[in-house]
Each structure stands twice: as C-alpha cells, then as structure tokens.
Amino acid sequence: MKLGPRVIKTGIAVTFALYICSVLKLESAVFAGIAAIFTIQPSIYRTWKQVWNQVQTNFIGAIIAFLGLYFLGNDPFSIGLVIIILISISLKIKMGETISLTVVTVLAIMSAPGNEDWLFALNRFIVTFIGMATALLVNIFVYPPNxxxxxxxxxxxxxxxxxxxxxxxxxxxxxxxxxxxxxxxxxxxxxxxxxxxxxxxxxxxxxxxxxxxxxxxxxxxxxxxxxxxxxxxxxxxxxxxxxxxxxxxxxxxxxxxxxxxxxxxxxxxxxxxxxxxxxxxxxxxxxxxxxxxxxxxxxxxxxxxxxxxxxxxxxxxxxxxxxxxxxxxxxxxxxxxxxx
Known part of the structure; x- marks a missing residue:
C-alpha cells in the first residue's frame, strides 16, 4: 500500500496539534487533531481557503454555542437545537463545506460541564483553532505539492x-x-x-x-x-x-x-x-x-x-x-x- 503525501501530512499535522496542546497544557487536545484532519486539503490555496472559511463559521458557531449555553444550557435537546440553527445559518451564507468542523466546535463548547464554565468552553474553542493553524503550516512546509x-x-x-x-x-x-x-x-x-x-x-x-x-x-x-x-x-x-x-x-x-x-x-x-x-x-x-x-x-x-x-x-x-x-x-x- 502506497502512502500519499496528503496522508503523511495529515498524520504529521495531527501529531503537531496534539503536541502543541500538550506543551500549552490545554485540555481536550483531541479536538485539535480532529480540526487538523478536516483542514488538510490537496493544495495550499484550498487549505488556506478552508482555514479562512472555518474561522468565519467557527466564530459564528462559537457565538451561537455560548448563547445556547447561557440561555438554554447544555442538555441534549439544547445542543441539538443549536446545531440545527447553526447548520441553517451555514447553508444560508453558503459555507456548507465547513459544517462538519463547525458542528464539532459547537459540541466541544457546549459539552462544558456547567453553564458558567466559560474557561472550559474557551479552551476547546482555542484548541480547535490550533488544529487548523497546524494543518495549514504543515501543508505549506511539509512535502509542498509540486x-x-x-x-x-x-x-x-x-x-x-x-x-x-x-x-x-x-x-x-x-x-x-x-x-x-x-x-x-x-x-x-x-x-x-x-x-x-x-x-x-x-x-x-x-x-x-x-x-x-x-x-x-x-x-x-x-x-x-x-x-x-x-x-x-x-x-x-x-x-x-x-x-x-x-x-x-x-x-x-x-x-x-x-x-x-x-x-x-x-x-x-x-x-x-x-x-x-x-x-x-x-x-x-x-x-x-x-x-x-x-x-x-x-x-x-x-x-x-x-x-x-x-x-x-x-x-x-x-x-x-x-x-x-x-x-x-x-x-x-x-x-x-x-x-x-
């Protein structure tokens, strides 16, 4: 079985994302790995475009998730309702390709143990962006596509x-x-x-x-x-x-x-x-x-x-x-x- 550059780069990006979170002592580092996997694309431009689109939709998703935590709580029905609202907004602004990671971000934030545990939610929000940034840098500097x-x-x-x-x-x-x-x-x-x-x-x-x-x-x-x-x-x-x-x-x-x-x-x-x-x-x-x-x-x-x-x-x-x-x-x- 032949391993292509994209497969190798995905593995490296996940490794670095997890390592950075470990050094910074950030919890839930697995979400950084997930973000890295979703962000890696076959070209540098598409990876950059993916990061930019993810930044926008994740920012919107984070705001909706924080509002959902404040007004609705983090029970399963509230999380489901927030995700429905988020997907509808993403499709409306034509960002459907970023839905998967944005939903992961919302789940990461809304799975905070308490309505007022903002630091826990913010931690997961930052971890997700570390994964995206790592994927972009790896795609640029590791096996750059010829x-x-x-x-x-x-x-x-x-x-x-x-x-x-x-x-x-x-x-x-x-x-x-x-x-x-x-x-x-x-x-x-x-x-x-x-x-x-x-x-x-x-x-x-x-x-x-x-x-x-x-x-x-x-x-x-x-x-x-x-x-x-x-x-x-x-x-x-x-x-x-x-x-x-x-x-x-x-x-x-x-x-x-x-x-x-x-x-x-x-x-x-x-x-x-x-x-x-x-x-x-x-x-x-x-x-x-x-x-x-x-x-x-x-x-x-x-x-x-x-x-x-x-x-x-x-x-x-x-x-x-x-x-x-x-x-x-x-x-x-x-x-x-x-x-x-």
Missing amino acids: YKKNYVKKVNEIFQNMSILLRTAISDEMTEKCFKEQMEQLENDILLLDEQFMLFDEEREKMSKVNNIDVREIVVFKQMFKSLQQGFIVLEDIDSFYFSSKPTPEENHLFDQQLEYLIKYHELFLLKYDGKIKMDLPSLEDEFMKHTEDFLEKVMQSYNEGHKIQMAVIGASIYNYAFQLDRLNTLIEHYLKKSQ
Whole structure:
C-alpha cells in the first residue's frame, strides 16, 4: 500500500496539534487533531481557503454555542437545537463545506460541564483553532505539492496506458474483460487528471505571487488533457461502432496504421515538451495533418462504397484526435521557443 503525501501530512499535522496542546497544557487536545484532519486539503490555496472559511463559521458557531449555553444550557435537546440553527445559518451564507468542523466546535463548547464554565468552553474553542493553524503550516512546509511535476508525470502514465489500448483496439487482441477494466481505469485516470489540472490552475491564479507559473505552460497542460480525452473518445467509438460495421482486412489495416501513426507522434510531442527531442527538427504541421486528411478521404471513400456510417463516425473521431495533437505540438513549440 502506497502512502500519499496528503496522508503523511495529515498524520504529521495531527501529531503537531496534539503536541502543541500538550506543551500549552490545554485540555481536550483531541479536538485539535480532529480540526487538523478536516483542514488538510490537496493544495495550499484550498487549505488556506478552508482555514479562512472555518474561522468565519467557527466564530459564528462559537457565538451561537455560548448563547445556547447561557440561555438554554447544555442538555441534549439544547445542543441539538443549536446545531440545527447553526447548520441553517451555514447553508444560508453558503459555507456548507465547513459544517462538519463547525458542528464539532459547537459540541466541544457546549459539552462544558456547567453553564458558567466559560474557561472550559474557551479552551476547546482555542484548541480547535490550533488544529487548523497546524494543518495549514504543515501543508505549506511539509512535502509542498509540486503541481507541474505531478501533472506531467500523470499525463505520461495515462498516455502509456492509452497507447496500449489504441494499438490493440483494431486487432482486437485484448480480452473483452481486460479491455473493459482498462477502459474504466483510463476513464477514472482522465477524470483525476482533470481535477489535478483544476487544482494546478487554481493555485496559479490565486497564489501567483508564491507560485510563479508561465500562463503559456498552463495552456500546454490544458491541451495535453484535451489530447488524452479525445484519444479516449476514439477508443469508445471503436468499441461501440467499429466491429458492428464488419470491417474488411483493408479497413483494419487502414485504421490500425493511422492509430499507430498518431500514437507515435503523440509520444513524440510529449518527449518534445520534456526537452528530449531536438527543436531544430523539420516542422510537422503540414505533413501531420496532410497524412490525417488522406486517411479521412479513404475512410469516406469506404463509406461511399459500403454505406458504413460507423466508419465515418470513427474516422471523424480520429481526425479530431489528430487535430488536438497538432494543436498540442504547436503550443509546445511556441512555449519552448518563448522559454528559450
């Protein structure tokens, strides 16, 4: 079992939160650990946003809890009523994502042994904020996320898995069970990559002074995602339509060769971004799309002769894949030239 940085950081944040409470001799340190667990997020910005939102809702929750203690007491019915009021207010001010920790804070405050034991309630209120602050600091200084490296690594992993499926899609060499499993895994990986890109772009936009990232590179990363996404669509179209059209050996060879061609250049473009391909190589812009246009003409000719609408659908999907790759190549070249 592989432990990710977020798991490790959560454990460290809880440890430090409990330790700080122990040094300061604050009671109910467990609430600091709970606060640290709720606060840790996959990015520094989201952790900071979570802390800020929690500060606001916890402050509101603390006030409501203190008022509930003063006017209602701390019996189960009073605590339940206060929590209902608190959740309603949180949803009203659109802070629903912070409800869990805020409810914990209210429970911590209202579980004070007596209506007038304000120091006990205040202690738990402070302990909760120690947990949140510890989580933020740990997320900043311990295993700070390298968004660029992680994103590019994930792109290459997805491409390698997708290339195997594309190379065997027409020949139908993979078992149906294995193909379905690999397709499901590929779909999940692409969805995770999309989330990773949103984190990356959000971090760049919200924390540009801390993480100075070239906007042109963000555009390249977005196109990397689009290219993989379209490659997956090609696989879906082949799985849905290709074999029902009863392809001839010539059509099998035509589609198989075109996919092999696109996979080769997809890999080449990714290597170019990594700096492993010479920049002074001849431009591929004209040759690449001309090859794909010739392929599409042959597909349409086959469609006209046999009225195979399925072939036209798959051909258009492959053409779109080639278009996304061509754009990826252009963006990478522009970015590398500007960087140099």
